[in-house]
Amino acid sequence: NAGVTQTPKFRILKIGQSMTLQCTQDMNHNYMYWYRQDPGMGLKLIYYSVGAGITDKGEVPNGYNVSRSTTEDFPLRLELAAPSQTSVYFCASSYPQTGTSVHEQYFGPGTRLTVT
Amino acid sequence: AQKVTQAQTEISVVEKEDVTLDCVYETRDTTYYLFWYKQPPSGELVFLIRRNSFDEQNEISGRYSWNFQKSTSSFNFTITASQVVDSAVYFCALHTGTASKLTFGTGTRLQVTL
Numbered sequence: 001n002a003g004v005t006q007t008p009k010f011r012i013l014k015i016g017q018s019m020t021l022q023c024t025q026d027m028n029h030n031y032m033y034w035y036r037q038d039p040g041m042g043l044k045l046i047y048y049s050v051g052a053g054i055t056d057k058g059e060v061p062n063g064y065n066v067s068r069s070t071t072e073d074f075p076l077r078l079e080l081a082a083p084s085q086t087s088v089y090f091c092a093s094s095y096p097q098t099g100t101s102v103h104e105q106y107f108g109p110g111t112r113l114t115v116t
Numbered sequence: 117a118q119k120v121t122q123a124q125t126e127i128s129v130v131e132k133e134d135v136t137l138d139c140v141y142e143t144r145d146t147t148y149y150l151f152w153y154k155q156p157p158s159g160e161l162v163f164l165i166r167r168n169s170f171d172e173q174n175e176i177s178g179r180y181s182w183n184f185q186k187s188t189s190s191f192n193f194t195i196t197a198s199q200v201v202d203s204a205v206y207f208c209a210l211h212t213g214t215a216s217k218l219t220f221g222t223g224t225r226l227q228v229t230l
Contacts, residue, residue, distance in 0.1 A: 042207055104166050
C-alpha cells in the first residue's frame with residue numbers, strides 16, 4: 001500500500017493564481033482531512049470529509065475549497081492565492097469513528113506551497 | 117473549547133539523557149482521545165500513540181513511555197536514553213467532536229546531540 005500520497009511536493013504560485021493540491025489514499029478510509037502547518041505552529045484543520053460526497057469546514061477554511069467524488073481522492077483547491085496561504089499542506093485519512101472509538105490519522109508527505 | 121498546550125518550544129539534550137515532553141489539554145468532553153505524533157526532519161507525521169480518556173494506565177513501548185493524568189489534564193511523553201534519531205518535532209493532539217477531528221498543540225522540537 002502506498003498509504004496517503006500528495007502531489008505536488010513543492011509549488012510556487014503568484015498572487016491571484018489558482019491551483020489544486022491532490023491527495024489520494026489506498027487504505028479505503030472513509031475519513032479524509034486537509035491541514036496546513038505554518039512555521040513553528042501546529043496543524044490547523046482546513047476541511048474534512050466523512051465520505052464520498054460529504055465535506056465540511058474545519059478551523060481555517062477561508063480561501064479554500066474541496067470536493068470528494070470518490071473514497072480515494074480528496075483534492076484541495078486554492079482559487080485566488082494570497083501570501084497568507086504560504087504553508088505546508090498535509091492530507092490525512094483515517095477509519096471512521098465508531099461509537100466512542102477514534103482511530104489515528106495517517107498523513108501524506110505534505111506539499112510545500114509558496115505564494116509570492 | 118478544545119485546546120492543547122505544549123509549553124516547551126524546544127528542548128536540547130545530549131544522547132543517552134532522558135527527556136520528557138509535556139502536554140496539557142482542555143476539553144469539556146468526558147470521552148476523548150489523545151495522540152502523539154512525531155515529525156522528523158523529513159517532514160512527514162508519524163503516529164506514536166493513542167490513549168482514550170477511560171484508560172489512565174501508563175504505557176511503555178521500548179524507550180518511549182506515556183503518563184496520562186486526568187487530574188492534571190496532562191499526557192506527557194518520556195524518551196529514555198535518547199538517541200540522535202529521536203531528533204524531531206513532537207506534537208500532542210486531542211480528538212475533538214465528531215469525524216475524529218484533531219486539535220494539535222504547537223509542537224516541541226527535540227534536538228539530541230552526541
